[in-house]
Amino acid sequence: xxxxxxxxxxxxxxxxxxxxxxxxxxxxxxxxxxxxxxxxxxxxxxxxxxxxxxxxxxxxxxxxxxxxxxxxxxxxxxxxxxxxxxxxxxxxxxxxxxxxxxxxxxxxxxxxxxxxxxxxxxxxxxxxxxxxxxxxxxxxxxxxxxxx
Amino acid sequence: xxxxxxxxxxxxxxxxxxxxxxxxxxxxxxxxxxxxxxxxxxxxxxxxxxxxxxxxxxxxxxxxxxxxxxxxxxxxxxxxxxxxxxxxxxxxxxxxxxxxxxxxxxxxxxxxxxxxxxxxxxxxxxxxxxxxxxxxxxxxxxxxxxxx
DNA sequence: TTCTAATTAAGAACTATTATTATTTAGGGG
DNA sequence: CCCCTAAATAATAATAGTTCTTAATTAGAA
Numbered sequence: 001x002x003x004x005x006x007x008x009x010x011x012x013x014x015x016x017x018x019x020x021x022x023x024x025x026x027x028x029x030x031x032x033x034x035x036x037x038x039x040x041x042x043x044x045x046x047x048x049x050x051x052x053x054x055x056x057x058x059x060x061x062x063x064x065x066x067x068x069x070x071x072x073x074x075x076x077x078x079x080x081x082x083x084x085x086x087x088x089x090x091x092x093x094x095x096x097x098x099x100x101x102x103x104x105x106x107x108x109x110x111x112x113x114x115x116x117x118x119x120x121x122x123x124x125x126x127x128x129x130x131x132x133x134x135x136x137x138x139x140x141x142x143x144x145x146x147x148x
Numbered sequence: 149x150x151x152x153x154x155x156x157x158x159x160x161x162x163x164x165x166x167x168x169x170x171x172x173x174x175x176x177x178x179x180x181x182x183x184x185x186x187x188x189x190x191x192x193x194x195x196x197x198x199x200x201x202x203x204x205x206x207x208x209x210x211x212x213x214x215x216x217x218x219x220x221x222x223x224x225x226x227x228x229x230x231x232x233x234x235x236x237x238x239x240x241x242x243x244x245x246x247x248x249x250x251x252x253x254x255x256x257x258x259x260x261x262x263x264x265x266x267x268x269x270x271x272x273x274x275x276x277x278x279x280x281x282x283x284x285x286x287x288x289x290x291x292x293x294x295x296x
Numbered sequence: 297t298t299c300t301a302a303t304t305a306a307g308a309a310c311t312a313t314t315a316t317t318a319t320t321t322a323g324g325g326g
Numbered sequence: 327c328c329c330c331t332a333a334a335t336a337a338t339a340a341t342a343g344t345t346c347t348t349a350a351t352t353a354g355a356a
Contacts, residue, residue, distance in 0.1 A: 105253030118281035133266035
């Protein structure tokens with residue numbers, strides 16, 4: 001999985017360093033988005049000398065190359081995952097999960113409206129926050145006292 | 149204009165301070181979004197002792213109260229304007245202008261899809277970056293050498 | 297194997313924002 | 327009108343997340 005990606009890096013003239021291998025391995029082994037710090041923590045298990053700057057530098061590079069995608073909600077740190085095509089998220093404020101949705105607002109009639117403005121689109125962000133089904137259930141059945 | 153808003157503050161138990169008056173005056177006199185620092189700079193002309201912390205504190209409070217709206221693209225600082233209803237923007241990377249668009253992706257069929265997930269929406273963000281008509285024109289007719 | 301540009305680790309610096317604290321003030325009650 | 331007190335302020339320290347700097351290391355081409 002990350003073997004193909006590391007080859008893409010090489011194909012674009014970047015070196016195959018152990019740090020980059022580990023970064024991709026950690027991301028591809030996770031079932032959810034990870035922050036830069038989380039990536040660092042996981043790499044440190046096997047490679048204690050890893051530096052945060054290296055991770056940030058490479059994450060940025062890989063986002064640029066569309067090998068990694070970045071989810072930034074401006075609350076805590078940005079979170080990253082292996083790029084798996086363009087998509088948007090429903091982000092749960094309870095458990096933090098980012099559910100992919102298979103639809104993009106830049107298709108359909110919003111696109112037309114933007115074109116009517118004569119605007120040339122470069123990029124866009126669409127993220128929805130709220131509560132997933134599971135966290136809504138838990139809130140209902142939660143017998144703990146509120147934390148005041 | 150800002151007189152009505154300052155009354156809304158008072159109605160909710162907040163004091164009518166000269167700092168708040170100036171903040172609202174500066175925002176309502178601007179024809180575009182302003183960053184906190186820009187607001188401070190403009191207030192300093194008449195009230196040199198103004199503190200950034202005061203501006204941030206009050207901007208947050210007013211955003212909460214839906215008297216001011218915040219646009220945060222996570223490149224530079226967040227930008228603020230007097231609240232004029234819910235809307236989204238086309239943000240020009242050339243001149244920085246934020247064009248309002250009269251449409252929201254949370255209406256229509258995207259809403260249905262989100263409901264199908266059983267997700268309870270709390271908030272959402274939709275911003276489009278690119279180049280406005282004017283900046284596209286200028287790029288075409290620009291005879292300056294590229295800045296290398 | 298050698299060479300060199302790319303990459304790294306370490307930590308300083310930076311930016312935008314929030315927290316702290318001592319001082320000041322708005323505005324209600326007497 | 328003056329006093330009182332909670333609210334608000336100025337000044338500045340602190341914070342979080344990320345980027346920059348620099349000297350040392352390394353991947354991989356020749």
